[in-house]
Amino acid sequence: MNDDDLRALLHDAVSDVRPERDLDDLLGRTDSGRSGRRGWFTPALAAAAVTAALIAGIAGTTLGGRDDTPVIPGSSTTPAPSGAALPVYFVGDAAPGPRLYREFLPEKACPDVGCELTAAVSTALAGAAEDPDYRSDWPAGTTASDATYAGGTITVDLSGPALRNRPASMTAAQASLAVQQVVYTAQAVVGQGRLPVQLLLDGGHTDRILGVPAAEPLAADPSDAVLAPVWITQPSQGASVTSPFTVKGLAMSFEANVGWELVQGDTVVRSGFTTAAECCTRSPYSFRVSAPPGEYTLVVHDSDPSGGEGPGVSPETKQITVTASADPSTAPVRLTAAGASAGGPATIGWISDRTLHLPTGAVTLPARYVDAVGYHGGWLALRADGTLDTIAADGSLSSSAPSDPGSRFAISPDGTRVTWFQPGSGGRGELRSGLASGMSDGEQVLTLPAGSRARPIGYGTGSEVVYQLDAADGSRSVWVTDFSGSPRRLTGALSVGGTSAALDEVAVQTSVSDSGSCWELRSLADGNSRARTCDYSLGQFSSDGRYVIGWPAYADGLGPRDVAVLDARTLKPVVRFQAPAGTAGYVSQAVWDGDTDTLVAALYENRSWQLVRLTKDGGIETVSDPIAVPDDTTVALRLVSRP
Amino acid sequence: MNTIALRNRGEVAIDADEGIAELYTAHYAQLVRLAVLLLRDQATAEDVVQDAYIALHRRWHRVEVERAAGYLRRSVVNGSRSVLRHRAVRERYRPDRQPDHPGAEESVLGRERRAAVLAALDELPRRQREVIALRYYLDLSEREIAEALDISTGAVKSHASRGAARLRTLLNDQEQS
Numbered sequence: 148m149n150d151d152d153l154r155a156l157l158h159d160a161v162s163d164v165r166p167e168r169d170l171d172d173l174l175g176r177t178d179s180g181r182s183g184r185r186g187w188f189t190p191a192l193a194a195a196a197v198t199a200a201l202i203a204g205i206a207g208t209t210l211g212g213r214d215d216t217p218v219i220p221g222s223s224t225t226p227a228p229s230g231a232a233l234p235v236y237f238v239g240d241a242a243p244g245p246r247l248y249r250e251f252l253p254e255k256a257c258p259d260v261g262c263e264l265t266a267a268v269s270t271a272l273a274g275a276a277e278d279p280d281y282r283s284d285w286p287a288g289t290t291a292s293d294a295t296y297a298g299g300t301i302t303v304d305l306s307g308p309a310l311r312n313r314p315a316s317m318t319a320a321q322a323s324l325a326v327q328q329v330v331y332t333a334q335a336v337v338g339q340g341r342l343p344v345q346l347l348l349d350g351g352h353t354d355r356i357l358g359v360p361a362a363e364p365l366a367a368d369p370s371d372a373v374l375a376p377v378w379i380t381q382p383s384q385g386a387s388v389t390s391p392f393t394v395k396g397l398a399m400s401f402e403a404n405v406g407w408e409l410v411q412g413d414t415v416v417r418s419g420f421t422t423a424a425e426c427c428t429r430s431p432y433s434f435r436v437s438a439p440p441g442e443y444t445l446v447v448h449d450s451d452p453s454g455g456e457g458p459g460v461s462p463e464t465k466q467i468t469v470t471a472s473a474d475p476s477t478a479p480v481r482l483t484a485a486g487a488s489a490g491g492p493a494t495i496g497w498i499s500d501r502t503l504h505l506p507t508g509a510v511t512l513p514a515r516y517v518d519a520v521g522y523h524g525g526w527l528a529l530r531a532d533g534t535l536d537t538i539a540a541d542g543s544l545s546s547s548a549p550s551d552p553g554s555r556f557a558i559s560p561d562g563t564r565v566t567w568f569q570p571g572s573g574g575r576g577e578l579r580s581g582l583a584s585g586m587s588d589g590e591q592v593l594t595l596p597a598g599s600r601a602r603p604i605g606y607g608t609g610s611e612v613v614y615q616l617d618a619a620d621g622s623r624s625v626w627v628t629d630f631s632g633s634p635r636r637l638t639g640a641l642s643v644g645g646t647s648a649a650l651d652e653v654a655v656q657t658s659v660s661d662s663g664s665c666w667e668l669r670s671l672a673d674g675n676s677r678a679r680t681c682d683y684s685l686g687q688f689s690s691d692g693r694y695v696i697g698w699p700a701y702a703d704g705l706g707p708r709d710v711a712v713l714d715a716r717t718l719k720p721v722v723r724f725q726a727p728a729g730t731a732g733y734v735s736q737a738v739w740d741g742d743t744d745t746l747v748a749a750l751y752e753n754r755s756w757q758l759v760r761l762t763k764d765g766g767i768e769t770v771s772d773p774i775a776v777p778d779d780t781t782v783a784l785r786l787v788s789r790p
Numbered sequence: 791m792n793t794i795a796l797r798n799r800g801e802v803a804i805d806a807d808e809g810i811a812e813l814y815t816a817h818y819a820q821l822v823r824l825a826v827l828l829l830r831d832q833a834t835a836e837d838v839v840q841d842a843y844i845a846l847h848r849r850w851h852r853v854e855v856e857r858a859a860g861y862l863r864r865s866v867v868n869g870s871r872s873v874l875r876h877r878a879v880r881e882r883y884r885p886d887r888q889p890d891h892p893g894a895e896e897s898v899l900g901r902e903r904r905a906a907v908l909a910a911l912d913e914l915p916r917r918q919r920e921v922i923a924l925r926y927y928l929d930l931s932e933r934e935i936a937e938a939l940d941i942s943t944g945a946v947k948s949h950a951s952r953g954a955a956r957l958r959t960l961l962n963d964q965e966q967s
Contacts (some may be wrong), residue, residue: 150926155952156961157926160907161823164832170814173843174807179835369852402940403868422875425845425868425941471811532909 185689232265234329234335237274237281238321239375240367241461242449245324246375247331248281248463249381252748257671264294264336268303271332278384284325285357286314292350294333298341299332300364303349304416305356311348313358322357327373330365341367354416362453370429371399373693376461387468393436396463399429400449406460409436410444417728435699438469440479479709479725480765482732484750484757486754488766494741497758497786499774503787517785520556520565521583526587527556534567555789557603557612560581560648560690566603566612574598578614580630591630605653605687606790607671613637613646613653625655628669639670644685646789648713649692651675664700668715680718690742690790697723704732710748712763722765726752731779736786737761749784798809803909803920806850810843813858818843820928821866827923830908838869857939862939863928874916917941925950 184436239248252270257263268291274283283683289307296302307564311364311456313322330344346356354362366371381395382388398405403426409417416438423432436445448462496505496519503510503519503526512519512528516537519528524540533552539545550568557566571594578593578601598619603612611629618624625640640655644666647653651671657679658665665681683697697711697720708726713719726732730752737748746761748769758771815855818839825835840867853861905924911919915941924935926944932950 150954153922153957154926154929156903157827157911157923160904160911161826161927163904164819164823164826164835166819166822166836167832168836168840170811171816172816174810176840176844250858292824422872424872425865428849531913532906568824646936781913781915 157300157587170479171197177656183299187722207766233263233270234332235267235270235276236331236335237271237276238284238324238328239278239281239463241375241459242379242451242459243376245284245321246461246744247324247328247373248276248278248375249380250276250278250281259337260337261295262430263335264296265291265593267332267336268329270293271309271328272305276384283328284317284321285328285688286310294316294339300343300345301337301572302345302347303329303333304350305329306349310357311353311355314585317357318656322359323374325357326359326361326365327368328378330367332371334367338763339664345506374429375402375463376429377405377447377463379445379447379463379465382465382467383447384465385467385700387464387470389436390439390469392469393433393435394445394447395431395433396447397429398423398432398447398449399427402426402450403430404450406448407434407436408446408452409438411441416443418634419728426769440465440469442468455508455600471696479723480767482710482724482734482753482761482765482767483724483730484769485694485752487759490630490760490770492717493747493758493760493770494743495738495747495789497747497771498785498787499783501755504771511542513538515541518555519787520558522565522581524584527565527754529556534655535567551600551602554600554602555604557605557614558731558788559606559610560608560790562790564610566614568601568603568614570600576600578612578628578630580612593628593630593634606648607653608648608651609644611671613643613671615643625653637674644688644698646671647688649687649690652688652692652715654688655696655762666718668695668718683713683720684713685713685718687738689739689744691744692720694739694744696737696739696746706735706751708733710734710737710746710761711746712761713731722761722763723763724748724761724767733783735784738789741789747786749782749786751779751782754778758784806847809858810847810851810857813846813862814843817859821862822862824847824923824927825866825870826910827868827927828867828919829873830912834873835870838873839866841869842866860934860938864925867924867938871916875954893924906961913960914956915943918949918956921949922947922953922957928953 161437184527195687206555230254234248234249235248237246241292252267257266264567270602272283272285272289272779276282286307289305291303292306293304294302301720305398313319316329329346330596333344333393343366345364345533346361347353348356352362354360377396377400382392394407400423403423404419405423407421408415417436419434421432421434424430436609445465445467446462451460453703467502485510494506495567498519499513499772501512503512512526516528516529517531519526522537525545526538528536529539529550530536531552535548535550536544537546549570554568564580565582565583565757566578569577569579571577574597575597576595578595582593583590595616600617602615605612605628607614609629611627613627615624616624616626623641625643626634627638628634635655636653639657642656643656645658647746652668652670653671654666656664656666664684664713666681666683666685668677669675670677684700686696686698688695693715695713698707699709709723732750733754735749735751737746739745740747740760744763747763749758750757750759753767755773755775756771757773760768760770776783821842822832823838823840824897825838827833829835829838842862846853846861911922914922919934920939924930926960930938932943932946935946
């Protein structure tokens with residue numbers, strides 16, 4: 148295969164891709180404040196959309212509203228005041244020199260925008276910021292006596308002692324930034340983009356203010372030169388938050404890298420890295436932090452491409468209080484195979500390369516698979532590209548058909564039946580259920596709506612199978628079928644984590660939001676909700692139905708760094724395991740080890756994969772030897788479907 | 791580093807809507823296909839490309855016209871990365887991918903081959919996949935790839951040779967098995 152072949156293959160691979168959205172759709176979305184069709188990853192980019200208004204305001208294109216959503220101090224514990232808050236810019240120190248930061252002033256009872264302008268600019272001039280790192284370089288006693296917005300121009304009337312010339316104590320750069328502080332504040336309060344700002348002195352025009360030419364209305368200087376490289380927009384200074392909490396902000400950093408630390412005294416309690424949405428320009432970042440209750444300093448900083456040669460990094464800090472969570476979860480156990488003793492073999496099956504490891508011995512498969520189940524003496528197996536293979540008892544491939552890469556197998560509680568998805572003829576896929584062993588096929592078929600794909604998840608108490616349906620239009624729903632009569636839909640369910648034959652219950656996702664999602668346990672018999680959580684995404688039930696796997700409600704990076712065993716009655720954690728901070732550790736999959744209440748998990752850390760057993764009392768044992776991989780994204784271990 | 795040059799104040803600017811319309815005609819379909827190579831999923835790919843255009847629209851007065859196409863490319867690569875970071879989590883333990891949109895008239899064979907190539911690309915480390923897509927799909931030079939990904943040309947060379955070798959192995963492996 149030469150370069151031209153690769154070129155041809157890549158062009159061919161996307162030759163059937165036809166854009167579905169036209170120019171009108173695109174331009175319709177550029178009106179700020181209104182968005183058109185968005186995909187499932189909207190939560191990830193919703194922050195970008197919110198800050199779009201801010202960026203637009205600074206960049207000087209159309210802008211419909213004020214700066215992005217204000218964050219009220221103590222937002223998680225105090226109700227927000229009605230109405231919007233006023234953006235105010237302050238001066239703070241950053242690596243390249245003094246730069247502007249922003250806070251929000253709770254809204255004043257103002258009859259008009261002039262009053263709001265006067266209030267916000269006065270606060271800016273006085274340097275009356277919540278954050279002690281922020282200040283104003285204006286001479287003490289400077290105030291905004293009046294302000295108006297008319298005819299596309301903002302006018303701010305300043306008064307104070309000797310403001311025309313630059314005081315000897317002030318550098319030209321400080322004076323220029325002080326003027327920009329007023330310009331940015333005034334523009335943000337009006338919220339109509341980069342409007343010219345006319346500064347007056349004691350009610351009349353002046354040729355200079357602080358030595359800066361001011362006869363004509365002033366424009367905002369480019370944001371990259373005026374605003375600090377890193378802002379924390381949430382939580383705000385002095386906020387009280389419950390753990391885990393989300394940190395959001397804007398950063399302009401080398402390769403978009405953003406580092407953070409949560410500090411208590413001289414101790415770094417938590418730290419990590421994240422990436423802003425875009426490189427080389429101010430763009431949003433966000434990350435989640437969990438920490439024990441206490442007083443902390445949160446530090447977020449850009450990265451220093453020069454390795455210490457340049458001006459260094461620009462940390463932004465906020466003092467925050469982490470209060471006890473409403474959910475008194477236990478402190479997590481360090482999730483690492485380092486130092487763990489070797490445990491007995493697993494009772495589950497797992498795949499590495501072409502070998503299927505079973506409690507009864509190892510089997511070599513004809514290709515690399517992500518999942519396999521016993522079927523008619525041989526195997527049904529799914530490849531990473533979604534190909535479904537039937538493998539005969541002697542290990543030879545008997546048939547091969549395209550299926551769905553996201554699909555898996557559902558196995559009945561007694562292990563006798565297996566259900567899978569198979570694309571049928573004419574675009575109508577099928578859910579098929581067959582006997583796992585024996586030669587009689589006894590196969591049951593449910594024909595699905597045209598163009599849809601199904602993912603069987605598991606069985607209830609009877610012979611009912613729960614499956615997720617991805618319809619041709621991209622919508623998703625959850626259904627239950629016993630292969631006779633019409634399937635019934637689980638209303639309000641977006642996806643399924645697991646099913647319990649012991650309880651006749653199903654764990655379903657009921658909502659998605661920026662910071663995570665909410666899940667419920669529902670009865671399959673009457674559809675009633677039995678328990679609900681927004682702290683975890685739910686996975687498999689243990690076979691006795693007492694426990695359910697809890698994944699992070701929100702996670703970023705390579706994969707989930709936490710896994711918990713939850714009490715299936717309360718959905719409160721019995722034990723939580725968490726990869727150590729500062730490592731690239733994560734768990735790709737976890738399943739119950741047979742009928743026990745112990746988990747077996749595929750753990751990645753330090754460029755290697757290892758099967759580990761996680762016990763309810765917080766113990767960790769290794770189950771396989773480590774398997775080295777060349778990079779963070781190669782998955783070398785797969786756990787196979789089980790009842 | 792900062793390839794987004796600031797326009798001089800007072801310079802005559804093309805209207806943002808007009809400029810975006812021109813860039814839509816010239817690059818939109820190709821960028822969607824690039825994003826499909828990086829993400830395997832068209833609906834998401836199109837969202838990423840739309841977001842890139844919208845970001846450009848927003849910064850219209852700060853980006854030089856001749857750099858706009860490069861800016862879009864970069865945004866699409868960065869946007870795809872951002873999606874993958876969020877998606878990695880969902881897929882590894884809770885398959886959550888939107889269905890692809892195969893053309894109804896496609897022959898089964900062609901579809902299988904395409905799916906196999908996208909699956910093989912998906913197996914590559916992120917950087918290698920990006921370099922391979924920019925080199926073999928967009929036919930960018932090493933220098934252009936380096937600029938789009940903010941890496942050195944040396945790194946482009948090594949990612950390209952490793953990526954191509956791995957892709958060949960993966961595709962041959964699929965053919966044989």
